[in-house]
Amino acid sequence: MTRLPDRFAHSLRPTAPDGGARRLNTWQSVRAEVLRRIRSGEWAPGALIPTEHELAAELGCARATVNRALRELAENGVVERRRKVGTRVTTSPAQRTTLEMPSLRSEIEASGAEYGYKLTGFALSVPTDTAMRALQVGPRDEMILVKAQHLANGRAHCWETIWLNPRNLPAVSREVFEEQPAHEWLARALPLTRSRLAIMAEAASGDCALYLGIPDGTPVLAIERVIWHEAMPVSFARQLYPPRHRLISED
Amino acid sequence: MTRLPDRFAHSLRPTAPDGGARRLNTWQSVRAEVLRRIRSGEWAPGALIPTEHELAAELGCARATVNRALRELAENGVVERRRKVGTRVTTSPAQRTTLEMPSLRSEIEASGAEYGYKLTGFALSVPTDTAMRALQVGPRDEMILVKAQHLANGRAHCWETIWLNPRNLPAVSREVFEEQPAHEWLARALPLTRSRLAIMAEAASGDCALYLGIPDGTPVLAIERVIWHEAMPVSFARQLYPPRHRLISED
């Protein structure tokens, strides 16, 4: 939440041109007032709230200001809006949440730890079934397979496997990934179009257990990400985190 | 993406009042054009793009329209904006993603399966350490502990443990939760203020393994959620999903 402009201070004192109506001139204050009425139960779940025109008149601001406030609330799933019908308080709350997925480097540095990176594998390889489907390639199309550790203060924080489709990417050699994580190279190499994320739990095994320093079979959090350039998938990454890792989201 | 208004059809033909400038009258079309220039590499990561005034003049629309388009792109993390400095293409892309977290009932019904619910436990109990911290209560404060299965076509889909703080909630009996999931009751019982989510991997054990029908030690995806009413946390839920479950997010 940003600080409100000084002008808002005046809005806090009720001015009563038509009998007690507050002036709520900024869209944040309108949003706050609407939220207050919903949370106080004054506007119950499922109920219609006043129209933009009515609210603008009551609160002493332009309709565009009310519209901005209600639009934000609709984007957050607090209300639902339909033309000709009106604006309704959502019945089932909090079904949409924004997940921050910082790069591993900034995530680790933000926690005050020193970021470390170590390449543990680089090869040309035919894709696994999962990689084949994710990258939309054939079983004999050779992909670049990069494996790496991300470290926080020298301790394993994440182990990552990335498949890259060399047909859709600039030429690249092992040396490049000894210096920098594949995602940082990718972001500089190409403008990226679209990405898809999947989060799941699985059991650590083989290299994963080895490089995370945990016993085989330990549950790990897996994040899969496919990134497109134009209409082509160019990378398929699997990041594996030890059990202490948590994805946090706050509304 | 919603269908564009018919008016937009006209914007597609370049009108050249001042030498080739397109008219892009809707904020979606301005956003699309800016995105195109970023993805084509015309505006590289880290580069400053033209000011709102310049873009409005070039594209033949009001500055407010350009502002709306750039604001949306900033919210999605595509550009970064600072007063007096200007608008920059973000260096590290795609670090923010929206996760849809539908209620279990609607998620299961949307997949075409029949939703089922079964209460497997109801008790007054002192909180575990985790629940104590989440609900901000003392070690001897008795909480309501509800355990339940959510089923898809009769098959275990999720096993859930919910701690409720009776001091901050209307009175409730076991019978209530035999009929409906705690979250559905909660949403009707109180206007909810705020929630916090954590996602992690852990090993199934005891009741969890039993009710999900999987061996002890199987990795499960855990979603913890704390919900507030006013300034008080009222519920702490832990949902556990078998390994086949995936959280999906698309941009």
Next chain:
DNA sequence: AAGTGGTCTAGACCACTAA
């Protein structure tokens, strides 16, 4: 001091949809 984005306003037209 000056230039950028952030927002408000008043009015207008349009799109969608229930009645």
Next chain:
DNA sequence: TAGTGGTCTAGACCACTTA
């Protein structure tokens, strides 16, 4: 057909930041 939200416009003032 009428009422609701969705958006655009042109102008204005302001907040924040660099110089």
